[in-house]
Amino acid sequence: MSHEYFNPVRSVYGAGALSSLPGLLDGQRAVVVTFPEARQLGLVARLEQLLGDRLAGVIDDVRPNPDVAELRALYDDFWRAPERAQVIVAVGGGSAIDTAKALMVGTASGRFDELVESLAAGRPFEPARCKRLIAVPTTAGTGSEVTPWATVWDRAAQKKYSLHLPQTWPDVAVIDPELMLSLPAAVTLQSGLDALSHALESIWNVNANPVSDTFAVAAIHDILDTLPRLMASLDDVGLRGRMALAALKAGMAFSNTRTALAHSISYEMTLRYGLPHGIACSFPLPMVLQRALGRSAERDAVLARALGPLDGAAQRLAAFMERLGVKTRFADYGVTDEQAEKMVAYALTGARGRNFIGTAMREAA
Ligand SMILES: [Fe+2]
Structure with missing residues (x-):
């Protein structure tokens, strides 16, 4: 192929x-x-x-x-x-x-x-x-x-x-x-998690290719390592540089794939609940990861390159975000289970939702 x-x-x-x-x-x-x-x-x-x-x-x-x-x-x-x-x-x-x-x-x-x-x-x-x-x-x-x-x-x-x-x-x-040295903590966090979302969304994506995967995996490694350290030292230009490069790599990845289910959910969360983009597109990541796993051995292999052993990967990702102060469940944002189910079902039908590997597999089934 x-x-x-x-x-x-x-x-x-x-x-x-x-x-x-x-x-x-x-x-x-x-x-x-x-x-x-x-x-x-x-x-x-x-x-x-x-x-x-x-x-x-x-x-x-x-x-x-x-x-x-x-x-x-x-x-x-x-x-x-x-x-x-x-x-x-x-x-x-x-x-x-x-x-x-x-x-x-x-x-x-x-x-x-x-x-x-x-x-x-x-x-x-x-x-x-x-x-x-x-x-x-x-x-x-x-x-x-x-x-x-x-x-x-x-x-x-x-x-x-x-x-x-x-x-x-x-x-x-x-x-x-x-230029990023003056960014407040909240915007630094939101934009860093947006980049993490771009990288992950380019992997669980029907448009992924080996070059976008390479950029995405490198971006995820950089962000998981750098973002927590940067949040503790906002005026460290070296860490700012590493995050800038990670965001650039994530951008190069999703410039060819577009985003997927987490971003599709985010648009609803921003429109209806007023969540900033970086939180809206990242809090669902552990849930979307869980849905992505097991859909395709080839996509699982790339996710494992990015996140390590897939067993417990969604829980580790949720713990990473919770340590940064970001809640990862719909209920944390005032969305009931029933509303969340409806929102995810609707998001799967959107243009970005249809890029999600889980959607394509479901339609093929
Ligand atoms: Fe985004």
Whole structure:
């Protein structure tokens, strides 16, 4: 059986890598898309100094889990004067990078609603014009800097859309662990567990291939070893660097497989229970692992490479998360057994749920 692996993103990695940004612009002008706190952290001033007159503007009102209601104004404003910049530099976590991916693909009318209508109808969307994206993650977890996907929420309609186009791959990912030093404990933990979820979800996945497995296994080893130590020493740039690299590997893994059942569950938990993404997609991991085991000898072998002996692996994973302060049962989040059963059954039918090896086996049976 032949396999294929593809990832076109150039990645620049290392402490201080942000200073490579001016060269990466290739003489083009850029708009920076970032989170509101970037200004008080001194990040915006640093970018202004680095980019000089190549900086065409700063959009710093990115919200967590970007919603169509907030994106509409940003998008329509951006495409009113598209000539001012050829590049979007996204600096932040998944929300900033996802916002930039929504901004970078221009509709013919320049109106965001045209894009949302395509997403809502499940129609293929062909951008009329595009900007180049340079993604600079400030968290170690999202992986969005090396994938073409963006999650766009529509809370009014209780929906989430996945934007993914050949044009939404970032051109370059700049991964600088120094930018992660100021991350608070809660965000460090949530993003680290998001990366763990990406790596595991790429293994119990019908789209897995030997290259994605190699990235995933390495990421899991790194995260299990590094995340607890980093939580005890948040200002250790060496540990920040190891987690940044682990998140990059997890991103490379799931850039080819997409996520699976735990992420499918997470969307419901975020929409209905308000859980942050990193917790919503990681608390079900021990339960999903238990469901994945025994489905395929080949997938079991990769999980054993990642987690050690499979006997007791789900319990060890749950204990790892509980030691980090993350509860792993639905009941801990106010979801009854009956609601949880319904939610998992529904999640298995979603686009990501159908990537789960357990779903495919069940359908084949
Ligand atoms: Fe995720």
